[in-house]
Amino acid sequence: xxxxxxxxxxxxxSGCPSTAKPSTRAVSDQQLLDISKSLNAADVxxxxxxxxxxxxxxxxxxxxxxxxxxFSGDPSVIFTMPTYLAAYNLYSGNYDLDVTVAExxxxxxxxxxxxxxxxxxxxxxxxxxxxxxxxxxLVSSDVVVFQQFLSDLWFTQYAxxxxxxxxxxxxxxxxxxxxxxxxxxGMHSWSRMYIEEQDGDMNYxxxxxxxxxxxxxxxxxxxxxxxxxKAADQVVLGASPELxxxxxxxxxxxxxxxxxxxQAADGAAYTLTTYPWNYQGVxxxxxxxxxxx
Numbered sequence: 289x290x291x292x293x294x295x296x297x298x299x300x301x302s303g304c305p306s307t308a309k310p311s312t313r314a315v316s317d318q319q320l321l322d323i324s325k326s327l328n329a330a331d332v333x334x335x336x337x338x339x340x341x342x343x344x345x346x347x348x349x350x351x352x353x354x355x356x357x358x359f360s361g362d363p364s365v366i367f368t369m370p371t372y373l374a375a376y377n378l379y380s381g382n383y384d385l386d387v388t389v390a391e392x393x394x395x396x397x398x399x400x401x402x403x404x405x406x407x408x409x410x411x412x413x414x415x416x417x418x419x420x421x422x423x424x425x426l427v428s429s430d431v432v433v434f435q436q437f438l439s440d441l442w443f444t445q446y447a448x449x450x451x452x453x454x455x456x457x458x459x460x461x462x463x464x465x466x467x468x469x470x471x472x473x474g475m476h477s478w479s480r481m482y483i484e485e486q487d488g489d490m491n492y493x494x495x496x497x498x499x500x501x502x503x504x505x506x507x508x509x510x511x512x513x514x515x516x517x518k519a520a521d522q523v524v525l526g527a528s529p530e531l532x533x534x535x536x537x538x539x540x541x542x543x544x545x546x547x548x549x550x551q552a553a554d555g556a557a558y559t560l561t562t563y564p565w566n567y568q569g570v571x572x573x574x575x576x577x578x579x580x581x
Contacts, residue, residue, distance in 0.1 A: 315424055315426075315542040315543075317549050319424075320538070320539075320542060320543070320548060320549055320550060321549055321550065321551045321557075323416070323417070323420045323538065324535060324538075324550035324551055324552075325551045325552070325553060325555065326416060327413050327416055327417060327531060327534055327535065328531070328551070328552045328553040329553040330411075330412045330413050330416060331413055331527060331528050331530070331531045331553075332412075333366075333369055333371060333372070333411070333528035333530065333531075334526050334527055334528055334531070335363050335366055335526045335528075336526065337359065337361060337363060337478075337525055337526050338359070338360045338361030339358055339359065339360060339505075339525070340354075340356050340357065340358060340359075340360040341354075341358070341495055341498070342354035342355075342356060342492075342494060342495075343494040343495075344494060344495060344496070345493060345494035345495065345496060345509070345510060346496060346510075347496055347508075347510065347519045347520040348510060348519040348520070349493070349494075349510055350493060350510055350512060350517050351493070352491060352493050352494075352512075353493060353494040354492055354493060354494040356492075357485050357492060358481075358485060358492035359481075359482050359485055359486075363482060364486075366479060369528075370407045370410070371404075371407045371408050371411065371528055371529045371530050372479060372528070372529060373407075374400070374403050374404040374406075374407040374408075374529075375404060375463065375477075375479065375480075375529045376479075376483070377400050377403070377404070378397075378400050378401065378404055378459065378463075378464075379463070379464055379480060379483065382397045382400065383460045383464050383466075384455070385465070385466060385467045385514060386455075386466075386467055386468075387448050387449055387455050387456050387466040387467065387468045387473060388449060388450045388453060388455060388468065389453075389455055390453050390454055390455050391445050391454060391455055391456075391457075391460075393445060401439060401443050401459075402439075404529075405435050405438055405439060406435075407530075408529060408530040408533055408534075409431070409435055409438075411528075411530045413528070413530040413531050413534050414530050414533070414534055416534075417534035417535075417537065417538060418431070418434050420538065421434075421537070421538060421541060422434070424541075424542070426541045426542070427541070438533070438537065440572070441458060441537065441540070441572060441573050442457065442458045442459045442533070442572075442573050443457050443458070443459055444457060444458075444567075444570075444572050445457050446565060446567035446568075446572055447567060448461075448466075448468075448473075448565065449468050456565075457572070457573075458565075458572055458573025458574065458575075459573075460474075461473060461474035461573075461574070461575055462474050462475075462476050462477060462532075462536070462573065462575060462576055462577075463475075463476075463477040463480055463529075463532075464480060465480060465484075465513060467513070467514065467516040470516050470517070471516055471517060471518060472511050472513045472516045472517060472518035472521070473518075474575055475511065475513065475518070475521060475523075476521070476522065476523050476575075476576065476577040476578075477523070477529070477532060478523050478524070478525045478526065478527070479529070481523065484513065489513065489514050490511070490512065490513050490514075491512040491513075492509070493509065493510050493511075493512055494509065494510070495507055495508065495509045496508040496509055496510065496520055497580055499558070499578075499580060505524065505525050505526070506522065506523075506524050506558060506578045506580070507522070507523055507524075507525060508520055508521065508522050508580060509521055509523075521577075522577045522578045522579065522580075523577070523578070524558070524578050535548075535550060535560060536560065536562060536573070536576040539560050539561075539562045539576065540562050540564070540573060540576070543562065544562060544564055544571075545562070545563060545564065546561065546562075547559045547560075547561055547579060548560045548561065548562060558578060559578065559579045560576060560577070560578060560579070561576070561577060561578075561579045562574075562575070562576045563575045563576070
């Protein structure tokens with residue numbers, strides 16, 4: 289039985305929604321390394337996870353080679369923490385997995401979005417990320433304006449695969465996961481995977497590659513989710529939702545459509561790739577995930 293105890297930090301797309309400012313200067317690789325190291329160190333809500341990795345497999349192999357769950361421990365305590373609980377409330381009952389079905393965004397859902405943003409903005413991680421982006425001239429220094437920018441970037445509904453059908457958003461894609469034509473789209477947040485595995489809706493099949501980068505563990509694996517599949521999904525395990533949002537937003541603005549160099553609190557290097565989704569002339573969060581280099 290192969291177990292791995294990890295304390296790791298997530299990473300997690302390009303262009304700027306209308307509330308962002310154009311950059312007044314280029315953000316250097318060193319600046320990205322420095323801010324990501326600082327944010328990783330500030331992530332007091334990260335989790336130490338017990339993982340049962342079991343079998344090595346290959347991309348696109350949907351044969352179940354690992355008969356036990358991936359998460360061998362019980363990290364459910366995370367959902368007593370404000371930012372995880374706010375994310376969980378958004379996961380529950382708000383999104384149609386089928387990315388061809390238009391979303392009905394209710395007043396209750398908008399309140400949950402606001403509660404999530406309020407929760408993450410109360411953390412040192414997001415406050416440091418905001419200060420960094422404001423210093424670079426990428427966003428407004430006004431907290432209210434910045435939070436509206438985050439709302440637009442992550443929660444604006446747009447058409448992804450069917451013209452005119454507003455059925456997707458950055459948060460839904462990256463955190464919640466979507467299904468299109470029998471394939472899994474997005475789903476790069478470990479806390480969501482944990483919930484789905486506990487509910488019996490995600491079946492861990494084995495892993496393709498694993499990168500041990502200090503306190504970070506990047507896992508690549510085929511995915512079976514509600515009977516839909518994905519040949520290879522990348523996820524970094526253990527990070528808080530605020531760190532996922534912070535690093536993805538920084539990379540969205542500083543390194544759109546490319547590799548964004550980051551480092552963990554101990555200096556271990558890793559990379560995040562971000563993509564925009566342009567809808568009606570505005571770029572929103574399309575996807576964001578770790579890459580193997």
